[in-house]
Amino acid sequence: xxxxxxxxxxxxxxxxxxxxxxxxxxxxxxxxxxxxxxxxxxxxxxxxxxxxxxxxxxxxxxxxxxxxxxxxxxxxxxxxxxxxxxxxxxxxxxxxxxxxxxxxxxxxxxxxxxxxxxxxxxxxxxxxxxxxxxxxxxxxxxxxxxxxxxxxxxxxxxxxxxxxxxxxxxxxxxxxxxxxxxxxxxxxxxxxxxxxxxxxxxxxxxxxxxxxxxxxxxxxxxxxxxxxxxxxxxxxxxxxxxxxxxxxxxxxxxxxxxxxxxxxxxxxxxxxxxxxxxx
Amino acid sequence: xxxxxxxxxxxxxxxxxxxxxxxxxxxxxxxxxxxxxxxxxxxxxxxxxxxxxxxxxxxxxxxxxxxxxxxxxxxxxxxxxxxxxxxxxxxxxxxxxxxxxxxxxxxxxxxxxxxxxxxxxxxxxxxxxxxxxxxxxxxxxxxxxxxxxxxxxxxxxxxxxxxxxxxxxxxxxxxxxxxxxxxxxxxxxxxxxxxxxxxxxxxxxxxxxxxxxxxxxxxxxxxxxxxxxxxxxxxxxxxxxxxxxxxxxxxxxxxxxxxxxxxxxxxxxxxxxxxxxxx
Numbered sequence: 001x002x003x004x005x006x007x008x009x010x011x012x013x014x015x016x017x018x019x020x021x022x023x024x025x026x027x028x029x030x031x032x033x034x035x036x037x038x039x040x041x042x043x044x045x046x047x048x049x050x051x052x053x054x055x056x057x058x059x060x061x062x063x064x065x066x067x068x069x070x071x072x073x074x075x076x077x078x079x080x081x082x083x084x085x086x087x088x089x090x091x092x093x094x095x096x097x098x099x100x101x102x103x104x105x106x107x108x109x110x111x112x113x114x115x116x117x118x119x120x121x122x123x124x125x126x127x128x129x130x131x132x133x134x135x136x137x138x139x140x141x142x143x144x145x146x147x148x149x150x151x152x153x154x155x156x157x158x159x160x161x162x163x164x165x166x167x168x169x170x171x172x173x174x175x176x177x178x179x180x181x182x183x184x185x186x187x188x189x190x191x192x193x194x195x196x197x198x199x200x201x202x203x204x205x206x207x208x209x210x211x212x213x214x215x216x217x218x219x220x221x222x223x224x225x226x227x228x229x230x231x232x233x234x235x236x237x238x239x240x241x242x243x244x245x246x247x248x249x250x251x252x253x254x255x256x257x258x259x260x261x262x263x264x265x266x267x268x269x270x271x272x273x274x275x276x277x278x279x
Numbered sequence: 280x281x282x283x284x285x286x287x288x289x290x291x292x293x294x295x296x297x298x299x300x301x302x303x304x305x306x307x308x309x310x311x312x313x314x315x316x317x318x319x320x321x322x323x324x325x326x327x328x329x330x331x332x333x334x335x336x337x338x339x340x341x342x343x344x345x346x347x348x349x350x351x352x353x354x355x356x357x358x359x360x361x362x363x364x365x366x367x368x369x370x371x372x373x374x375x376x377x378x379x380x381x382x383x384x385x386x387x388x389x390x391x392x393x394x395x396x397x398x399x400x401x402x403x404x405x406x407x408x409x410x411x412x413x414x415x416x417x418x419x420x421x422x423x424x425x426x427x428x429x430x431x432x433x434x435x436x437x438x439x440x441x442x443x444x445x446x447x448x449x450x451x452x453x454x455x456x457x458x459x460x461x462x463x464x465x466x467x468x469x470x471x472x473x474x475x476x477x478x479x480x481x482x483x484x485x486x487x488x489x490x491x492x493x494x495x496x497x498x499x500x501x502x503x504x505x506x507x508x509x510x511x512x513x514x515x516x517x518x519x520x521x522x523x524x525x526x527x528x529x530x531x532x533x534x535x536x537x538x539x540x541x542x543x544x545x546x547x548x549x550x551x552x553x554x555x556x557x558x
């Protein structure tokens with residue numbers, strides 16, 4: 001029956017499932033599509049959902065493309081009536097581009113297990129390869145990086161607020177483009193001149209503009225499970241976004257692997273709520 | 280002597296100072312400049328600093344225009360070595376446009392007591408008053424609002440991280456422009472036609488895009504003193520940005536009054552650290 005979790009025993013089936021290796025290795029998730037780098041994160045998310053449904057046939061998942069401010073406010077009000085009061089546009093919502101994946105727990109509550117976003121900033125590599133100079137006078141190899149990426153923090157913060165009562169924070173952001181290079185490399189122009197893309201140049205690199213959402217933790221790792229940190233005399237449960245950066249486009253298989261890993265971490269953290277004992 | 284706090288007794292002088300009414304009312308802070316709305320927040324901050332120095336002659340204040348990621352990372356590492364690890368551009372820093380005001384405590388540590396930012400988005404009122412139509416075909420009274428304001432969250436998050444060990448969060452943002460109207464109103468064009476600015480229109484209003492930083496608390500209030508909120512089985516110390524929104528430009532006196540209030544709240548929260556007992 002829809003909406004009913006059918007695990008028996010103390011979640012053994014679920015835990016086994018989580019620990020099980022993905023058959024055939026990570027790139028097999030999407031078969032031939034794994035090597036593609038022109039799939040949108042939304043398409044990859046569909047593949048991730050299919051994989052989860054296959055791995056956990058007794059769980060019910062759903063995917064949403066938006067979450068309304070009204071629903072977020074109601075949740076905040078439930079924590080404390082001082083929160084979640086402001087709302088100006090009735091239809092306001094957030095729309096992470098990969099959407100929001102949830103699982104139905106045994107209390108009939110939908111729990112977020114994966115939120116994905118994919119951002120591109122910096123086309124310098126493509127321009128250099130094409131032999132196109134940039135800037136006002138069209139005489140430069142590089143374009144000074146912009147700051148549009150800083151908008152990323154908004155949705156992270158919204159989901160943080162919404163998940164204050166959870167011990168996991170499954171927010172993954174894939175960042176790509178010359179503004180997110182993690183090492184320096186050379187690119188050859190059509191005329192043979194080689195241009196070095198320096199990854200830690202202040203003109204180019206914008207990774208430092210996004211790490212406020214990860215409290216400066218090392219990039220390219222899964223931080224889905226919250227940690228507790230003592231600062232002064234206050235203990236904080238810290239929600240860290242998992243930021244994945246590189247200059248090259250992320251392949252579907254790479255994104256899928258990370259997202260499966262994060263979703264599985266979520267399921268492990270909330271496993272006790274997914275099990276019907278003696279059901 | 281510089282760097283030495285000279286209060287005696289148990290902070291009575293300080294506490295009296297905080298409770299004392301501002302002589303002549305809030306608008307007197309800046310004298311004749313109070314009514315001006317073309318002062319930058321940086322200029323207003325200078326006035327606030329002067330007022331604080333006058334109110335608290337025994338305290339030492341300083342004002343910074345930037346805070347480096349390196350310093351923020353070092354503070355995060357001090358809380359927990361897993362945090363504050365990522366740094367790509369050595370010179371990376373944040374620069375809230377009103378700067379950062381700090382006070383020296385009796386342990387010789389600089390403590391943030393005020394961070395101010397001022398943001399403008401939405402010129403519709405000015406355009407209507409000038410009789411200028413907008414849009415691709417120059418036939419509309421309003422321009423669909425953009426999303427640049429969402430970058431605001433980055434600096435709020437950076438300062439949140441930096442102040443995880445404090446019980447106050449003195450971050451004030453003044454938002455102005457037609458995208459931040461809190462009530463509807465009429466504007467007359469030169470040709471006599473009256474245009475209604477509807478404050479809760481999805482095309483125009485962008486307040487909902489900034490309230491993630493205030494956890495949806497009501498706008499236009501001072502939330503400098505942190506609150507504790509229980510969500511699920513976790514207690515959180517919640518850092519709430521104080522967001523001040525309206526369509527009209529903020530006057531220097533209005534901004535100054537808010538900022539003094541927030542700075543005084545900070546001083547009250549950390550008062551015990553400002554007092555040298557028997558010094």
